Amino acid sequence: MTRRAVPAPPTPARPDLGAAAPGLADLAPDQRVRRLELTVTRRLDGLLHGRYRGLLPGPGSEAAGSREYRPGEDEVRRMDWAVTARTTVPHVREVDADRELTTWMVVDASASMEYGTAALDKRELAVAAVACVGFLTAGVGNRLGAQVLAPDGLRRFPARSGRTHLLGLLRALLGAPRTDDGPDPRAAGPRGARADAAPGLADGLDGLHRVATGRGLVVVVSDFLDELPEDPDGPPPPWAAALRRLAVRHQVLAVEVTDPRELELPDVGLITLVDPESGRHREVWTGDPALRERFARAAAEQRDQVRRTLRRAGATHLELRTDRDWCADVVRHVHEQRRLATAPAGARGGAA
Numbered sequence: 001m002t003r004r005a006v007p008a009p010p011t012p013a014r015p016d017l018g019a020a021a022p023g024l025a026d027l028a029p030d031q032r033v034r035r036l037e038l039t040v041t042r043r044l045d046g047l048l049h050g051r052y053r054g055l056l057p058g059p060g061s062e063a064a065g066s067r068e069y070r071p072g073e074d075e076v077r078r079m080d081w082a083v084t085a086r087t088t089v090p091h092v093r094e095v096d097a098d099r100e101l102t103t104w105m106v107v108d109a110s111a112s113m114e115y116g117t118a119a120l121d122k123r124e125l126a127v128a129a130v131a132c133v134g135f136l137t138a139g140v141g142n143r144l145g146a147q148v149l150a151p152d153g154l155r156r157f158p159a160r161s162g163r164t165h166l167l168g169l170l171r172a173l174l175g176a177p178r179t180d181d182g183p184d185p186r187a188a189g190p191r192g193a194r195a196d197a198a199p200g201l202a203d204g205l206d207g208l209h210r211v212a213t214g215r216g217l218v219v220v221v222s223d224f225l226d227e228l229p230e231d232p233d234g235p236p237p238p239w240a241a242a243l244r245r246l247a248v249r250h251q252v253l254a255v256e257v258t259d260p261r262e263l264e265l266p267d268v269g270l271i272t273l274v275d276p277e278s279g280r281h282r283e284v285w286t287g288d289p290a291l292r293e294r295f296a297r298a299a300a301e302q303r304d305q306v307r308r309t310l311r312r313a314g315a316t317h318l319e320l321r322t323d324r325d326w327c328a329d330v331v332r333h334v335h336e337q338r339r340l341a342t343a344p345a346g347a348r349g350g351a352a
Contacts, residue, residue: 108222247314
């Protein structure tokens with residue numbers, strides 16, 4: 001199987017959002033995303049200095065004045081020699097990020113994202129990540145587009161600006177069909193082959209490469225288990241090359257969504273594990289300590305494999321878990337990226 005089998009959770013009843021008017025209250029009647037915008041702005045706005053810096057602050061290209069040179073923090077190549085000569089005090093140039101940002105998102109809404117054992121399942125956490133990026137990169141002239149890998153096919157959302165467009169994308173993600181709404185996934189072939197030819201992560205990245213012609217920010221939200229080889233030393237998955245092509249032109253943020261039960265098995269007796277892509281089932285006795293240890297070791301190797309693949313592709317990595325405060329994880333990521341962006345070149349190389 002291309003994905004490690006995980007326990008199949010019960011599927012809760014889903015509200016019908018098709019006829020709802022755009023609004024945050026309509027997106028989450030269970031209140032898990034209802035106050036998302038307020039949470040994001042309260043917890044993050046004060047950390048994102050500058051209106052257009054977004055999740056991945058960069059040097060930008062628009063002049064924004066000068067300030068005094070800080071030894072050990074500023075690069076000499078940013079020296080503003082004209083101001084330095086006039087004031088006899090070393091100054092460096094300050095720049096703002098470009099004022100028009102196009103953000104493209106590839107959102108995995110496949111069968112493996114329908115799993116969760118905490119307050120959110122992985123697909124709902126992916127929606128929270130999309131909303132977070134959308135609200136933080138919103139601004140006059142900024143645009144957001146997306147490619148959604150749904151069980152019923154690849155859904156494309158052209159890059160547009162405005163709150164209504166973002167809310168429509170969130171509503172489409174929350175209301176996207178699940179595998180239990182369509183054909184039986186157990187009809188699929190071996191090794192996780194999709195019976196309904198559902199698009200893979202490589203398909204979404206390749207499609208984005210064709211439409212994202214201008215430079216911008218690319219955010220990929222997935223568990224990155226799609227066609228991941230069982231051998232950690234084997235060839236990289238097909239989506240690795242597509243992600244590398246995007247990273248040549250764009251700034252890429254890979255948001256990895258995981259659940260704690262994908263990393264370790266609890267001692268709960270006999271359980272049934274199911275591969276969400278192929279539908280293959282297997283009964284496992286979790287009372288065996290050696291089995292639980294092997295599972296945890298294999299899961300850790302698998303996540304390390306994903307991290308190595310993302311790093312080699314040139315993507316910045318952000319991990320979100322269904323059992324953690326995702327907003328706090330984003331805050332830590334923003335702090336770290338800003339520290340690296342403002343650090344001297346030598347320090348950045350050492351951190352990398």
